[in-house]
Amino acid sequence: MELKIHRVVVKALSEGDKTSFHAGTLTVNRQEIADMLMKDPRFSSVKVELAQPGDSTRIIPVKDVVEPRCKLEGSGEVFPGFIGDVETVGQGATLVLSGAAVVTCGKIVGFQEGIIDMSGPGAEYTPFSRTFNIVLVVEPADDLEKHNYESACRLAGLKVAHFLASAVKDSARGEVETYALPDLAKAMTSFPELPKVAYLYMLQSQGLLHDTYVYGVDAKKIIPTLIHPNEVMDGAIVSGNCVSACDKNSTYSHQNNPIIENMYKGHGKDFNFVGCIITNENTTLADKKRSSSYAVKLASMLGVEGVIISEEGFGNPDTDLIMNCRKAEQAGIKTVLVTDEYAGRDGASQSLADACPEADAVVTGANANETIVLPKMDKVIGVADSANIIAGGFDGSLRSDGSIEVEIQAITGATSELGFSRIGAYTI
Secondary structure, X not given: OEXXXXXXXXXXXXXXXXXXXXXXXXXXXXXXXXXXXXXXXXXXXXXXXXEOOOOOEEEEEEEEEEOOEEEEEOOOOOOXXXXXXXXXXXXXXXXXXEOEEXXXXXXXXXXXXXXXXXXXXXHHHOHHHOOEEEEEEEEEOOOOOHHHHHHHHHHHHHHHHHHHHHHHOOOOOOEEEEEEOOXXXXXXXXXXXXXXXXXXXXXXXXXXXXXXXXXXXXXXXXXXXXXXXXXXXOOOEEEOOOOOHHHOOOHHHHHOOHHHHHHHHHEOOOEEEEEEEEEEEOOOHHHHHHHHHHHHHHHHHHOOOEEEEEOOOOOHHHHHHHHHHHHHXXXXXXXXXXXXXXXXXXXXXXXXXXXXXXXXXXXXXEEOOOEEEEOOOOEEEEOHHHHHOOEOEOOOOEOOOOOEEEEHHHEOOOOOOOOOOOOOOOOO
């Protein structure tokens, strides 16, 4: 399967009568977008705001972030099951408005949304302080149930992301990157001198608005399966999560999964990357056993010598992470885990809710309990007092002067367990 990504780099945002792209500037007709979304009777109002890197702007409460993409060639359309049909994606050509992002802002589950600061110390913790953001502030119709509100908000973000890319696809062509892996028959005999490696991709699926969708299907309803990494780039995996902001895998993070990106870079040089296994994170012991055993069985059938395992969330999903690790190691498959930590504000608490001796190669996205003071911003998009109830905040987080004291848990993407974050480390 081969996918050509046409990356058009967005360097500025402006408002105009026609949505268009010219010389690095994405011009947006805000009213056109609002009118399009207000056709959904589940909304009582929609406001479209623009936020650029360096602005004294705070976006709160953030639900999801989506990168604008649309198909140029090939079967189906991006975000299959939502925008496109359920035809297989991941091949042909896709236009990407790189540097732009659609941010959905809604008080769906108040304690499970986040903050994006476009400048100041908080901006150093979120990758979305560097994107040119089209922010959708969507208010629900009266008495709209929360699952319907989340569904409407999720679809709004996907619609606008697709609309923006589609609106400029006849005038914008960027640099082309090609992503391709051979079929499994060829993959098994390619690069015989290199170890075969797969990516075990854990998807949040605990329910109660802790959901991820694959081709429009709630991931808790699937058993582990194979997916081509190119399908992920075309939006086959969509976030429906209302979980802690710091390690929520936004749709944007899935589209730009750095583990997949770096697996491609190492393919044929350091290892033979044979593909992705997606699995879920459930709440019952039986479901955890089923999924972990099945995922490791698939890895064993592929004959891989190693897997990278990424988690989403913390606490309950730590059990799934450790089950996957232990069973893979017992099957003779070496593992590297990607997670983050909740070690308390002093860093002295147990970092994960579960552990095993086999988990001896772990990459951390940092301690989400670290605290930070975010200074007052000149502009707030959304609802400022959400800071008092979101995960990582507390009653009184929003101070009278407009500043906010929170754990970095409240900052969108701060400790991403895909590595899509701005926190890093180096050896002294």
